[in-house]
Amino acid sequence: MSRRLDIGVASYRNPERLAQTLSDIEAMSRTDWRCFIIHNPSEGPEDDAAMGVTRQAVARNPRFLSSHQGRNTGYAGAVNRLFEKAETEYIAYLDNDVRILTEGWDEKLCSYLDRFHEIGMIFPNTGHCPIPRAQYSEVLWAAGFCWIVPRMAQAKVGLFDVTLGHHEEVDFCTRIKLEGYRLACAAEVRVSHEATATNSPESQQRISAGVVKWMDRWCAYFCGKDINYHSPNVLRILDWNVHALHMEQWFKLQPQLAGLNDNPETVTLHDGSEWDLIKKPMPKGFYRGRII
Numbered sequence: 001m002s003r004r005l006d007i008g009v010a011s012y013r014n015p016e017r018l019a020q021t022l023s024d025i026e027a028m029s030r031t032d033w034r035c036f037i038i039h040n041p042s043e044g045p046e047d048d049a050a051m052g053v054t055r056q057a058v059a060r061n062p063r064f065l066s067s068h069q070g071r072n073t074g075y076a077g078a079v080n081r082l083f084e085k086a087e088t089e090y091i092a093y094l095d096n097d098v099r100i101l102t103e104g105w106d107e108k109l110c111s112y113l114d115r116f117h118e119i120g121m122i123f124p125n126t127g128h129c130p131i132p133r134a135q136y137s138e139v140l141w142a143a144g145f146c147w148i149v150p151r152m153a154q155a156k157v158g159l160f161d162v163t164l165g166h167h168e169e170v171d172f173c174t175r176i177k178l179e180g181y182r183l184a185c186a187a188e189v190r191v192s193h194e195a196t197a198t199n200s201p202e203s204q205q206r207i208s209a210g211v212v213k214w215m216d217r218w219c220a221y222f223c224g225k226d227i228n229y230h231s232p233n234v235l236r237i238l239d240w241n242v243h244a245l246h247m248e249q250w251f252k253l254q255p256q257l258a259g260l261n262d263n264p265e266t267v268t269l270h271d272g273s274e275w276d277l278i279k280k281p282m283p284k285g286f287y288r289g290r291i292i
Contacts, residue, residue: 005031005106005148007092008082010075012040015049017097017194022057022064024100030107033092036085038067038078075144076160076168083154091154095145097194105189109148112136112186120153120181121173124189129250136184140246144169145193153181166210174218177242236286251281 007025011018018037025035037054041047057064067081079093090110094100102108102124109122116136124146127139147169157175160168173183215229215237222240223231238247251257264276280292 002030002032003090003107003110004088005029005033005090005092005110006082006086006088007033007035007094007106008078008086009035009037009094009096010040010078011037011050011054011096012072013042013046013050014097015046015053018050019053019057021094021096021098021100022053024098025094026061026063028100028103028105030104031110033106034063034065036065036067036082038069038081040069040072040074040078042072073162074165076162076164079168080159080162083159086151089151090148091151092148093144093146094191095193098145099192099194101190101192102188105191106148108189109186112184113148113150116182116184118180118182119150119184120157120176120179121147121149121183123147123183123185124191125185126187127183127185129247130185131246131249131253133184137187138182138246139185140243140250141170141173141183142185143193145195146191149176153179164210164213166207167214168210171214171217174240174242233290235292236283238282239292254281257281 007029009018009021009025022035022037025033037057039051039054054064054066058066067085069077069081073081075095082091082093090113092106092109105124109124112122113119119136123139123142125142126137127142129140130137131139153176156179157172161171162168164171176183212229215234218237218240219227219229219231219234223235227234237243251260260281261276261278264278266274266276268274280287282292
């Protein structure tokens with residue numbers, strides 16, 4: 001008997017793409033799945049059309065279940081509703097504008113969680129700064145349009161933060177890692193994303209504001225409450241201790257940096273103490289004139 005898997009899809013406008021995503025779930029999933037279509041309401045004909053797509057899916061397949069939010073709670077609110085409703089050991093999420101390109105995507109991703117209990121969140125495709133492990137790729141984080149999380153890890157970490165406005169899954173990933181889990185990608189599982197919710201000027205403004213809120217939170221956590229996104233000497237995400245060791249391993253895999261600190265320059269300060277001058281790869285521009 002195949003495993004049970006609860007899946008969630010956040011529905012907001014885009015009826016044509018929602019219909020295709022739901023069709024892909026039916027055609028490409030191989031678990032004993034059920035799918036919560038979590039509808040974030042809006043105004044206008046696209047909202048009515050998206051609700052129509054949901055009603056059609058529920059009518060043709062009892063595996064689809066409709067859940068209507070009283071107000072638009074965004075991606076994070078829809079994910080939290082999924083966490084509340086899901087009953088299975090693993091919980092899967094898909095945006096409403098993805099195309100599933102790999103048959104059995106769900107079973108393949110779940111199998112990694114079966115075999116490697118250190119993984120707290122598994123993604124398709126590839127993620128940021130991948131490090132090849134024995135049988136999977138560990139990443140710093142990955143895009144949030146498709147993922148599966150074990151219920152045990154989710155219970156430790158809690159819900160998505162609905163106050164950010166963007167970077168909610170990156171925030172969740174940070175908390176996953178603070179609980180001692182790894183993030184992983186399965187490159188053989190392919191899911192494409194239309195990114196329709198992030199292309200408008202209004203979305204870009206929301207994203208920028210969300211990044212600042214997210215950075216303010218973690219700068220305060222790692223650097224102290226008087227440090228925020230705009231502080232002149234703030235430590236950025238790659239310096240936060242939960243990410244720094246990952247980045248050290250990733251940089252060592254880059255052939256251009258082979259032997260970077262094998263023979264550092266040594267200086268003697270006025271008190272007679274000796275210090276090695278260690279080169280530290282960092283994104284261009286952020287750290288010039290500073291000593292990290």
